[in-house]
Amino acid sequence: MTPEQFRATVLDFDPALAIGETESPPADWYTEASVASLEDEAVFGRSWLFACRDDQVAVPGAWIAGRHGRLPWLVVRDEDGTLRAFHNSCRHRGSEVLMGDGCAAKLVCRYHGWSYGLDGRMNARTHLPPLQVAEWGPLVLINADPEAAAPDVLELDFGGLQWVARRSYDVGCNWKAFCDNYLDGGYHIAHVHTSLDAQLDMGSYRTELGGAWSVQTAGPGDVAERIGEGATYVFRYPSLMLNRYGPVLDTNVVIPLAPNRCRVLFDFWFDEGVLTDEAFVARSLEQSHVTQLEDIEISESVQVGTESPAFARGRYAPRLEIAIHHFHRLLAEDLRSALP
Numbered sequence: 001m002t003p004e005q006f007r008a009t010v011l012d013f014d015p016a017l018a019i020g021e022t023e024s025p026p027a028d029w030y031t032e033a034s035v036a037s038l039e040d041e042a043v044f045g046r047s048w049l050f051a052c053r054d055d056q057v058a059v060p061g062a063w064i065a066g067r068h069g070r071l072p073w074l075v076v077r078d079e080d081g082t083l084r085a086f087h088n089s090c091r092h093r094g095s096e097v098l099m100g101d102g103c104a105a106k107l108v109c110r111y112h113g114w115s116y117g118l119d120g121r122m123n124a125r126t127h128l129p130p131l132q133v134a135e136w137g138p139l140v141l142i143n144a145d146p147e148a149a150a151p152d153v154l155e156l157d158f159g160g161l162q163w164v165a166r167r168s169y170d171v172g173c174n175w176k177a178f179c180d181n182y183l184d185g186g187y188h189i190a191h192v193h194t195s196l197d198a199q200l201d202m203g204s205y206r207t208e209l210g211g212a213w214s215v216q217t218a219g220p221g222d223v224a225e226r227i228g229e230g231a232t233y234v235f236r237y238p239s240l241m242l243n244r245y246g247p248v249l250d251t252n253v254v255i256p257l258a259p260n261r262c263r264v265l266f267d268f269w270f271d272e273g274v275l276t277d278e279a280f281v282a283r284s285l286e287q288s289h290v291t292q293l294e295d296i297e298i299s300e301s302v303q304v305g306t307e308s309p310a311f312a313r314g315r316y317a318p319r320l321e322i323a324i325h326h327f328h329r330l331l332a333e334d335l336r337s338a339l340p
């Protein structure tokens with residue numbers, strides 16, 4: 001792609017147009033490495049991102065490392081109990097200072113042993129560059145933009161929940177294709193999730209938008225064991241999903257790995273009242289796993305079809321796909337703002 005073609009591709013979706021007047025972004029947004037690079041700067045370099053749970057950094061010295069696209073991060077609780085976050089890139093050879101998680105008095109680089117305090121400082125001149133850090137309920141959020149305003153967080157009740165399990169899925173699709181699938185207003189549920197379909201009353205499905213948020217809700221269907229009083233699907237741009245159904249909360253974060261590959265990390269919390277019902281917990285995790293496999297299979301198929309020479313861009317279903325369009329508008333605004 002020439003620089004001119006790249007610019008035209010980025011500008012090829014106008015965020016000012018209403019859903020009925022536009023089509024979805026061009027297929028190149030889902031396949032081209034140059035677009036992924038721009039996203040690293042314009043989206044993941046500036047947005048509030050889910051990094052870890054607060055129970056993973058509960059005590060002084062506890063640290064955890066991960067990455068979001070080209071942003072390797074390190075979250076640590078210092079001696080005073082303050083949460084700190086850093087770019088996980090050693091000032092020496094640029095390696096990730098630490099990988100995985102642990103607890104230590106110093107952050108010692110795994111490559112040559114360069115040693116940083118829990119405040120990221122090695123000496124008067126050398127320190128790990130900080131990231132902004134914020135907490136939302138049990139979720140630790142980070143932002144690589146030092147100028148970014150505090151995150152606008154939605155009022156959600158995290159009370160009485162206990163974390164139970166994490167699941168990781170590697171998916172052969174662009175990270176946005178996985179998000180699009182989540183944001184289609186329940187459109188795919190009857191086709192892809194036959195077991196979930198009976199649990200939800202699709203006639204009551206609603207989508208609300210606000211700022212970096214979209215919220216999809218559905219009332220219970222005829223067979224609503226897993227979802228209780230209904231389901232609430234909260235999306236926070238660019239890549240965090242929170243799903244509340246009955247006594248269960250699960251959070252999903254979508255991490256880009258390559259233009260055609262992403263990783264989705266699921267955390268499951270259960271209301272303390274149902275934790276003793278081990279059969280319920282196991283059944284709930286198993287049903288969720290089935291749903292994930294269905295979403296992964298269709299998302300990977302979307303990637304294959306998007307890469308087809310016959311596909312240039314898609315249409316919206318304007319009544320249903322409000323949240324997808326909202327997601328694409330936020331993306332387009334970020335990408336446009338980063339163009340030279």
Ligand SMILES: [Fe+2]
Nearest residue numbers: 181188193295
């Ligand atoms: Fe789905």
